[in-house]
Amino acid sequence: MGKGQAAIDIASPADDVWAVIGDFGGIGDWMPGIESCRVEGEDRILEMTGMVITERLVSKDDSARVLTYSITDGVPVESHQGVITVRADGDSSHVTWDVDATPDEMADLMATLYQQALEALKARVEG
Secondary structure, X not given: OEEEEEEEEEXXXXXXXXXXXXXXXXXXXXXXXXXXXXXXXXXXXXXEOOEEEEEEEEEEEOOOOEEEEEEEEOOOOOEEXXXXXXXXXXXXXXXEEEEEEEOOHHHHHHHHHHHHHHHHHHHHHHO
């Protein structure tokens, strides 16, 4: 299983950043390339660049500010787990987006996409 990580510092309190990330269905408001996002039970269905991707919420811990999900359909992976964590860093936040994926090369590709998403998140949260 390949591993990758995207990370960014955001000049905004962790609770404010978590309010955006912790909204499982709100990713369509800040991640580039998402044309639509809807939530059905524990699944979110994303439409982007001609693909329909289904992701399942595995766990969400509001007190620790950790969201874990997996891609279940629409992407050529045998397995996938993404973990987004928001940590307080004084008055700012440090956000990491870890990915474990098979095949291994998908982890690097996804980490690159997640880094771009975190940069868009930073722009949105910081205004």
